[in-house]
Amino acid sequence: MNTARFLPLAAAAILIAAASACSGSEGRRIDIVAGDGPNGTMYFEPKTLTLAPGEKVTFYIKNEGSGDHEFESDEAGIDEVVIPKGRTRKVTWTAPASGTYPIYCDITGHRQAGMELEVRIASAP
Numbered sequence: 001m002n003t004a005r006f007l008p009l010a011a012a013a014i015l016i017a018a019a020s021a022c023s024g025s026e027g028r029r030i031d032i033v034a035g036d037g038p039n040g041t042m043y044f045e046p047k048t049l050t051l052a053p054g055e056k057v058t059f060y061i062k063n064e065g066s067g068d069h070e071f072e073s074d075e076a077g078i079d080e081v082v083i084p085k086g087r088t089r090k091v092t093w094t095a096p097a098s099g100t101y102p103i104y105c106d107i108t109g110h111r112q113a114g115m116e117l118e119v120r121i122a123s124a125p
């Protein structure tokens with residue numbers, strides 16, 4: 001291998017690794033699992049989340065189900081993300097001032113089968 005050509009690539013790889021290890025720009029990490037329950041039900045876990053007004057968070061949505069799922073909310077301004085079976089996708093989002101919003105999977109029948117979670121945004125009492 002030509003070392004002079006390899007070094008800049010190695011430096012770039014290190015910079016990328018350092019950037020992804022820094023969670024500052026992603027805000028608080030929130031892990032969510034999408035999956036299948038008994039009797040045809042489907043779920044997001046947890047079912048409810050409580051965030052502070054204006055809080056920046058990154059959802060790490062892991063799909064443990066038997067098929068693809070989505071994660072989105074027209075109400076909360078979260079664009080549709082498809083999470084293929086067995087994969088994890090990240091969504092960074094800044095909570096609005098206050099309110100209660102649904103986040104759901106919009107694949108036909110999935111929301112009705114239980115794939116909805118509720119985000120509550122409120123100041124600490």
Ligand SMILES: [Cu+2]
Pocket residue numbers: 042068069070105106107110111115
């Ligand atoms: Cu789904």
